[in-house]
Amino acid sequence: DAGITQSPRHKVTETGTPVTLRCHQTENHRYMYWYRQDPGHGLRLIHYSYGVKDTDKGEVSDGYSVSRSKTEDFLLTLESATSSQTSVYFCAIGLKGSYEQYFGPGTRLTVT
Amino acid sequence: GNSVTQMEGPVTLSEEAFLTINCTYTATGYPSLFWYVQYPGEGLQLLLKATKADDKGSNKGFEATYRKETTSFHLEKGSVQVSDSAVYFCALSDLDAGNNRKLIWGLGTSLAVNP
Numbered sequence: 231d232a233g234i235t236q237s238p239r240h241k242v243t244e245t246g247t248p249v250t251l252r253c254h255q256t257e258n259h260r261y262m263y264w265y266r267q268d269p270g271h272g273l274r275l276i277h278y279s280y281g282v283k284d285t286d287k288g289e290v291s292d293g294y295s296v297s298r299s300k301t302e303d304f305l306l307t308l309e310s311a312t313s314s315q316t317s318v319y320f321c322a323i324g325l326k327g328s329y330e331q332y333f334g335p336g337t338r339l340t341v342t
Numbered sequence: 343g344n345s346v347t348q349m350e351g352p353v354t355l356s357e358e359a360f361l362t363i364n365c366t367y368t369a370t371g372y373p374s375l376f377w378y379v380q381y382p383g384e385g386l387q388l389l390l391k392a393t394k395a396d397d398k399g400s401n402k403g404f405e406a407t408y409r410k411e412t413t414s415f416h417l418e419k420g421s422v423q424v425s426d427s428a429v430y431f432c433a434l435s436d437l438d439a440g441n442n443r444k445l446i447w448g449l450g451t452s453l454a455v456n457p
Contacts, residue, residue, distance in 0.1 A: 261443060272449035273386070273431065280442040320385055329374050329435035329443050333385035 233257050234334040236321050242340045249308040251337050253321030255301075261324030262304040263331060264288075264296065266317040273320070279304055311341045344369040348432045348448030355422055355455050363417040363451045365406075365432035374435040375399075375408055375415040376445065381428045389417075389430070422455045429453070 233256035243249050253262060264276040265288075275288030277296040285296050293315060297305045308315055318338050322331040349364040367375065374393045378386040390399030392408035392415065399406050404419045417430060432448040 263444075270449075273447045275444065278442070278444065280440075286438065286440075286442070322386075324443055329445060330376070330388055330391065331445055332388070335385050 234321060234323055234332060236319075236334040236337050238337060239335065240338045242342060243311050244342055245312060246310050249311050249339065249341075251306045251319055251321075251339070253304045253306070253334060255304075255323050257323075258301055259323040260301075260326060261331075262298065263322040263324065264294075264304065264306045265320045265322065266290065266315075267320060267336075268317050276306065276319075308339075311339075313341050315339065316341045344373065344434055344436045344446045346432050346434045346446050346448040348451055350449070351429075351452040353451060353453045355453070357424055357455055357457050358421045359455075361417070361419040361422045361426070361453070363430055363432075363453070365415045365417065365448060367413050367415065367432075367434050369413075369434055369436075375406070376433040376435075377404070377406055377415070377417050378431040378433060379428045380431065380450070386431060422453070424455045424457050427453055427455045 235254045237252045263278040265273045274290045276294050279285045279298045295307045318336050320336045321334040345368045347366050376391045377389040379389045380386045390401040392399040395410035397408045406415050406417045429450045429452050431450045433445040436444045436446045
């Protein structure tokens with residue numbers, strides 16, 4: 231157990247509203263990742279972080295922003311949610327000295 | 343760039359059948375290779391890994407061998423159980439332009455095992 235929690239676990243929101251998802255880790259890992267998982271598309275990287283205030287875009291970053299002001303928290307924000315952002319969102323941490331990633335339980339987001 | 347191709351599912355087997363899920367990759371250098379499993383309603387879990395050519399990763403009766411000559415990392419299990427029903431993902435290590443670590447993912451293969 232890599233001590234990763236995600237909140238909220240489920241959320242329903244309306245189109246056009248801002249939404250922030252939180253990923254929290256307890257073990258001081260440097261790397262953190264946000265993915266979305268959709269049928270037929272597998273797992274797609276949204277943004278990732280390699281340190282406090284160090285973030286970069288993944289393959290599907292449009293419409294998303296992130297912030298990492300503390301090692302333990304990595305926030306994903308949908309500035310103005312759209313129905314195409316309905317998905318399951320997973321946070322992962324990367325172990326030091328390894329490419330292994332460990333995943334949180336996921337957040338199911340529905341945009342109506 | 344690096345990429346992973348995984349066999350499409352769904353795969354449906356009877357209990358105690360032999361399982362193979364194919365995974366091939368394209369990469370420069372010497373990547374590490376991983377298999378992850380996702381049980382219904384859960385996040386992904388690392389199942390096994392291999393970090394160099396000819397390495398065999400194994401866990402819970404599953405095995406995969408890193409074959410550089412065929413650029414493959416096929417997942418196998420000799421006798422599947424109903425509890426193995428899940429989605430399986432193959433992944434490949436990668437570095438961005440700043441040498442930061444990422445994984446490249448296959449699309450996943452859904453496995454259903456019937457009693």
